[in-house]
Amino acid sequence: MLVALSCAPAHAEQQAAPPSEADILYDKALQSIAEGRKNDANATLQRVIDMAPSHAGAWLELALLQCSLGNQDEAERLFNVIELRFDPPPGIVQLIANTRSAGCVGALPLSQYSITVSRGIDQNVNQGSTRDLGVADLGLSPEFRPQHDQYTMLSGEYLRDIGPNGAIGFVQFQGRHNDTLTKYDSGALFAGAETPWRFGDWSVRGSALAGFVTLGGQFYQRQYQLQARVGPPMPLPYSLQFHVLGGLTHASYVTLQNFDSTTGELRGMLSRRSGTTSINASLGVQEDKAASARPGGDRRGWSSSLQWRHRYGSGITADLGYTMQAWKSSLPYAPGVIAQVRDQTTHVFRTTFIYPVTRSQNVVLEARQVINKENIPIFQYNNRQLQLSWQWQGP
Numbered sequence: 408m409l410v411a412l413s414c415a416p417a418h419a420e421q422q423a424a425p426p427s428e429a430d431i432l433y434d435k436a437l438q439s440i441a442e443g444r445k446n447d448a449n450a451t452l453q454r455v456i457d458m459a460p461s462h463a464g465a466w467l468e469l470a471l472l473q474c475s476l477g478n479q480d481e482a483e484r485l486f487n488v489i490e491l492r493f494d495p496p497p498g499i500v501q502l503i504a505n506t507r508s509a510g511c512v513g514a515l516p517l518s519q520y521s522i523t524v525s526r527g528i529d530q531n532v533n534q535g536s537t538r539d540l541g542v543a544d545l546g547l548s549p550e551f552r553p554q555h556d557q558y559t560m561l562s563g564e565y566l567r568d569i570g571p572n573g574a575i576g577f578v579q580f581q582g583r584h585n586d587t588l589t590k591y592d593s594g595a596l597f598a599g600a601e602t603p604w605r606f607g608d609w610s611v612r613g614s615a616l617a618g619f620v621t622l623g624g625q626f627y628q629r630q631y632q633l634q635a636r637v638g639p640p641m642p643l644p645y646s647l648q649f650h651v652l653g654g655l656t657h658a659s660y661v662t663l664q665n666f667d668s669t670t671g672e673l674r675g676m677l678s679r680r681s682g683t684t685s686i687n688a689s690l691g692v693q694e695d696k697a698a699s700a701r702p703g704g705d706r707r708g709w710s711s712s713l714q715w716r717h718r719y720g721s722g723i724t725a726d727l728g729y730t731m732q733a734w735k736s737s738l739p740y741a742p743g744v745i746a747q748v749r750d751q752t753t754h755v756f757r758t759t760f761i762y763p764v765t766r767s768q769n770v771v772l773e774a775r776q777v778i779n780k781e782n783i784p785i786f787q788y789n790n791r792q793l794q795l796s797w798q799w800q801g802p
Contacts, residue, residue, distance in 0.1 A: 463493045490503070520563065520564065531777075532555070559586075560584075577598070616631070616633075630658050631657045635654070651676070654671070693734075706736050777789065
């Protein structure tokens with residue numbers, strides 16, 4: 408909300424001159440407000456006023472910010488200073504009057520939710536292989552071959568502000584029920600928080616997440632994750648943005664022995680948005696440390712992804728995506744039975760179309776192709792899924 412309260416000639420001179428330190432800080436305060444970091448914005452605007460007491464825009468933004476935080480007396484004091492010191496134009500006088508009339512009750516925490524009901528077809532529910540072990544007299548039983556089924560899925564997410572500095576809390580859930588192969592029914596529930604920071608011109612967004620997964624109606628896995636996404640001050644052409652993502656994920660299995668692990672990841676991400684089109688690409692490396700004598704031992708891997716998204720004039724959004732994940736184990740998988748060191752590469756191709764039925768409801772059609780290539784034949788599999796969903800979004 409940049410508003411010029413000073414006279415036109417003086418403003419023109421400021422525009423012609425290089426930006427002052429106060430103006431640079433003011434721009435950072437506006438960015439903090441846009442990112443929901445109200446405490447940071449408050450401190451920065453105070454610095455601007457201390458440095459440049461005649462900076463009318465900083466006084467106005469600080470007054471509006473104090474009102475949004477519910478600080479009625481301080482907001483009123485700042486409004487009075489603006490009216491007495493700067494002789495604001497009619498538009499600003501009306502803005503102040505409207506703000507006073509509405510009252511400084513403090514902004515209610517913003518919240519958002521989405522609920523999705525899906526129906527789908529899965530060509531390989533159990534990730535079964537069409538290949539054999541490659542050892543004489545050792546073949547796969549039918550239960551380890553690809554099994555086809557249809558399923559119904561319910562998923563949802565709820566987000567809510569949990570602080571005045573841009574922090575949010577969230578809960579995510581998903582439950583899938585297969586028509587016939589119910590022993591592969593799955594569920595997941597996760598909760599976490601995310602908060603932004605700024606260190607000079609560096610932006611940081613950190614998150615923590617914890618949850619569990621069920622399989623066949625039984626408690627299957629616990630997961631814990633920490634992530635940080637860092638945006639370095641790196642001006643790039645063509646409106647490109649670059650971020651670095653680092654994270655740690657720990658998975659512990661309730662029904663399996665020797666499979667617990669901790670995975671570290673470092674990923675570079677490049678994105679560009681232009682009008683109704685966005686493109687995202689990433690490239691990362693992973694290190695997966697086994698907690699005990701897991702088959703194959705520790706793993707090292709790398710991954711890449713590419714996403715294109717476009718919203719057409721009719722309101723339909725098309726989303727195309729590709730991801731690749733490669734893993735290489737450090738030890739033979741099962742000495743005496745499977746002597747190979749496991750080498751795995753998984754390709755996932757995804758196509759999604761989103762049709763808005765109303766402002767808060769969408770129909771979503773998604774097709775997915777999975778190609779999992781392995782040097783150990785029995786782990787190799789392919790899969791195709793087609794899913795139709797109805798999505799509700801709020802508040």
